[in-house]
Amino acid sequence: MQKFHVITGAGATANRTARLLVEDGERVRMVSRKGAGPEHPLIERVAADASDTAALVDLLDGADHLINCAAPAYHLWTAEFPALAASLLEAAKRTGTPYVMLGNLYGYGLVEGPIRPDLPLRAKGPKGRVRADMWESAAASDAQVTEVRAAQFYGEGAVSVFSLMVQPQVLAGATALVPQPLDVPHSYSAIGDTARTLVAATRDERVWGRAWHVPVVTLSVRELAGRLAAMAGVAEPRLDVMNDRDIALLSLTAPFWSELNEVLVKPGHPFVVDYSETEEVLGVKPSSVDDVLAEVVHAS
Numbered sequence: 123m124q125k126f127h128v129i130t131g132a133g134a135t136a137n138r139t140a141r142l143l144v145e146d147g148e149r150v151r152m153v154s155r156k157g158a159g160p161e162h163p164l165i166e167r168v169a170a171d172a173s174d175t176a177a178l179v180d181l182l183d184g185a186d187h188l189i190n191c192a193a194p195a196y197h198l199w200t201a202e203f204p205a206l207a208a209s210l211l212e213a214a215k216r217t218g219t220p221y222v223m224l225g226n227l228y229g230y231g232l233v234e235g236p237i238r239p240d241l242p243l244r245a246k247g248p249k250g251r252v253r254a255d256m257w258e259s260a261a262a263s264d265a266q267v268t269e270v271r272a273a274q275f276y277g278e279g280a281v282s283v284f285s286l287m288v289q290p291q292v293l294a295g296a297t298a299l300v301p302q303p304l305d306v307p308h309s310y311s312a313i314g315d316t317a318r319t320l321v322a323a324t325r326d327e328r329v330w331g332r333a334w335h336v337p338v339v340t341l342s343v344r345e346l347a348g349r350l351a352a353m354a355g356v357a358e359p360r361l362d363v364m365n366d367r368d369i370a371l372l373s374l375t376a377p378f379w380s381e382l383n384e385v386l387v388k389p390g391h392p393f394v395v396d397y398s399e400t401e402e403v404l405g406v407k408p409s410s411v412d413d414v415l416a417e418v419v420h421a422s
Contacts, residue, residue, distance in 0.1 A: 124149055127324065128185045128219075130172040130210065131192030132158035134279025135224060135272075138317035139189060140165055143324075153181055154192065173206050178213040187324045188214050189222045197377035200248045207256040214265045221260070222323045223269040224316070225333070227395065229254035236396040237309075239271065239333040247384035257333065268329040270319050272311040272336040273395050276346070278417040279313050283382070284346065288361070292347050293422055297360040300343055301369055301382060304361050309338035309395040310346065312414045315406065322404040329404070335397040337408035346411070353415045354422070 125148040129136050132154035140150045144164040152159035157169030170177050172192050182188060190210050194202035214221035230237055231245035243254035260267045275282040283301065291298035302308070319336045323329045341349070347359040364372075373380035400406050
């Protein structure tokens with residue numbers, strides 16, 4: 123029987139996940155407020171609000187999995203994410219639909235050493251606590267649920283500090299001001315690898331009741347920017363670290379930037395993710411950095 127999945131959200135990861143599923147001949151219903159998503163005979167695009175539990179319950183009728191990639195605007199997480207998360211969880215519980223959550227690493231807070239999926243969620247900041255509370259509520263429920271946690275995104279369609287503050291400046295030959303150390307190891311998850319991990323989670327009964335880390339590559343900002351410049355055939359990147367005044371001024375331009383202070387890496391502190399269990403159990407490995415950056419350059 124043909125499998126059928128409901129994906130909430132229509133960003134880069136949701137779209138890539140949908141494409142992977144239909145490549146395997148499976149049917150996808152994409153739910154977003156604008157009814158967006160890739161055009162494909164096996165993809166049904168529905169305009170609906172996932173915070174409307176009753177509507178979501180109807181949309182889950184017959185689904186093999188619910189995969190959530192939806193999130194409020196970054197600066198509205200504390201105001202809107204709890205209601206969205208509660209609706210998704212309640213709909214999964216009412217329908218008995220196995221639920222795959224796309225998450226990130228904020229919930230751990232500051233970690234000494236590699237970040238493993240079995241570490242406690244000890245974040246103290248508001249966005250970190252929102253993420254931690256979402257998982258803890260889901261894990262404590264009677265839903266069949268797992269969470270796939272990604273590091274900072276990179277790749278085509280990514281929205282992250284690197285993609286917004288470094289990537290366009292490098293490609294344009296301009297100086298990039300970066301709100302994090304330039305030469306400290308930092309883990310990145312490719313959009314495609316995140317989608318492949320979400321799909322893998324729908325294929326393996328061992329995933330339920332715990333979290334899994336998306337495979338990563340670990341480079342410094344300077345190294346990743348240099349690889350991007352080489353791939354694009356542009357000049358060696360010019361990078362500089364933003365100071366507190368730079369960040370404060372940038373925060374005046376849009377609410378997104380004022381939200382970064384909570385989650386910026388402590389100066390000099392490596393941010394390294396352990397994804398070994400994902401590779402061993404689910405068989406997902408990180409893509410080549412150059413392959414991911416080639417997609418970025420081709421799309422630019």
